[in-house]
Amino acid sequence: MTLSLEWIDEREGGAGEREERWIDVLEKLLKIAGEKEGVDRGIVTLTLTDEEGIRELNRQYRGLDKPTDVLSFSMIEGEQADIRYEEEYESSGDDSEGWEDEVQANDPFSDLLGDIVISVPRAESQAEEYGHSFERELGFLFVHGFLHLLGYDHGNEEEEREMFAKQEQVLQEAGLTR
Template sequence: MTLALEWIDERSEADEAAESGWPALLEKLLNAAGEMEGIEDGVVTLTLTDDEGIRELNREYRGLDKPTDVLSFPMRGGEDPEIHYEDEFETLEDENPEEADGDPFAELLGDIVISVPRALAQAEEYGHSVERELGFLFVHGFLHLLGYDHEDENGEKEMFAKQEAVLSKAGLSR
């Protein structure tokens, strides 16, 4: 298995011409970030939404009734994973015992949700390309899936340094 990006677009309108390169760019960033972190396998689901869609998720999962730019929902936990499933689910082990450990979510790294209008506004505000902002938000979300956080100064420095390294490798430096 390799790293894979599943793509969901919940927006009612999209600029297909301007966004045509986004899937290839984000797959490139996923692979670069995965390589940096030693992650060779897994699936990341990316959902593109609008401010209202991300506001609803932010309210439901974080108790904050306002839009944000990116949310991450990790599927892999440490010793106390947040995802639970019933025994009646068919597992990969049932299908191919050589390739699974019995966990039907083993290959899922998690979900990243990005508000495209917020990304567009932030790209303009920061004076860089939409691709750089989208890439920044995606890599930021991916690192959250792996357990990185920026709750304190050291965590923030580490996380942001890793983000910049991946973005620079992809030619999206400031």
């Protein structure tokens, strides 16, 4: 298993050719960010949604009744790490690069790093507001969400500087400049 991206488009009308190009960029960013963070295996699920979709999630999981640009739901930190599963579930696959840790090998959720949800309309408006391309804004939000999955936060100035510097390095390496 390698580091991979799965995605869902929940917006009315769904995905089209434009979104397929976005996914190529996001897969490149995931590879670069994963390499920089020493993450070489796992699954990240991305959901593209609209303002109401992300507002509902923000209300439900953060108690904030307003839309936002990106949300992350990690499967590897905090309480999420304690998810239990029934004995009858099988491992997530019979691949030759299996987990060396026996507990992880028998855990069907061990490959899941977490979920990232991005509001496409919010990304579009922020790209315009900040004067850069939509692809850069989408990439910024995606890398931001990925770093949150790994436990990074920006609750204070020092954490914010570290997290945003990491994001910028990944974006620069991918050619998504301002």
